[in-house]
Amino acid sequence: MQNLFTLSNRLALCAGYVRDKVKVADIGTDHAYLPVWLCLTGKAVSAVAADINPEPLSRGAFTIEKYNASKFVGTRLSDGLKNIKEDEADDIIIAGMGGELIARIIDQWPFSKNPQKRFILQPMTKCEELLKYLCENGFKITAQDTCKEGKKLYTVMQVCYTGEKTVPGDDFLYLGILTPETNENHREYAQLVLSRLEKQRRGNKSLEAAAEIIRKRCENHGK
Ligand SMILES: C[S@@+](CC[C@H](N)C(=O)[O-])C[C@H]1O[C@@H](n2cnc3c(N)ncnc32)[C@H](O)[C@@H]1O
Numbered sequence: 001m002q003n004l005f006t007l008s009n010r011l012a013l014c015a016g017y018v019r020d021k022v023k024v025a026d027i028g029t030d031h032a033y034l035p036v037w038l039c040l041t042g043k044a045v046s047a048v049a050a051d052i053n054p055e056p057l058s059r060g061a062f063t064i065e066k067y068n069a070s071k072f073v074g075t076r077l078s079d080g081l082k083n084i085k086e087d088e089a090d091d092i093i094i095a096g097m098g099g100e101l102i103a104r105i106i107d108q109w110p111f112s113k114n115p116q117k118r119f120i121l122q123p124m125t126k127c128e129e130l131l132k133y134l135c136e137n138g139f140k141i142t143a144q145d146t147c148k149e150g151k152k153l154y155t156v157m158q159v160c161y162t163g164e165k166t167v168p169g170d171d172f173l174y175l176g177i178l179t180p181e182t183n184e185n186h187r188e189y190a191q192l193v194l195s196r197l198e199k200q201r202r203g204n205k206s207l208e209a210a211a212e213i214i215r216k217r218c219e220n221h222g223k
Contacts, residue, residue: 009147017158025089032060039072050078080105095122099130119159128173135168146189170210
């Protein structure tokens with residue numbers, strides 16, 4: 001077997017939110033690095049590496065073969081979670097996609113509202129669409145953090161269904177449960193969000209409100 005590779009910061013943050021000894025589904029797996037790494041390090045007991053497109057899935061199959069992981073990791077052509085059975089995944093990773101698509105994938109799976117499941121979500125864009133969906137549909141963020149890769153900043157959250165629907169504040173839609181007041185990395189992420197909002201907000205009351213709250217929260221650090 002080849003020596004096991006090191007995960008990027010972004011994928012390592014996702015891996016950190018996977019519970020021990022669970023079955024994993026990695027939706028939109030592409031290269032299948034996460035499921036292979038999780039199984040070969042013993043963190044996951046099995047994994048489905050799923051993708052909607054055959055080409056990325058064949059990249060995933062290559063990684064599985066290269067690292068001799070086929071005993072633990074299988075590939076699956078699947079639009080979102082549509083071809084994943086309930087008992088095949090305890091923890092579901094959906095990383096590297098837009099927030100709207102992630103929300104749609106969760107919404108279309110009949111087993112998403114099983115409170116035993118955990119979703120590990122890493123939206124590339126439209127985080128606010130994802131957080132709005134989660135709040136309005138009874139999902140709760142149980143943990144969230146940020147990471148940096150080169151100059152890029154990412155956020156990853158662990159989410160589960162509780163059934164309690166909430167009305168998100170303007171800032172929550174952009175930051176979730178990050179704490180820019182006390183965490184320097186979260187503050188850096190919040191400042192990036194703020195600079196984006198500054199560009200888009202003109203004439204949009206809710207964006208202006210969100211920008212205002214986020215600015216104040218960033219200024220409040222250490223106080
Ligand atoms: C940018 S890659 C992300 C790869 C990996 N998850 C990561 O974070 O590094 C996005 C992948 O999602 C797949 N994808 C897009 N829409 C999908 C869907 N509805 N269901 C499953 N996979 C999808 C694409 O084919 C692509 O391989």
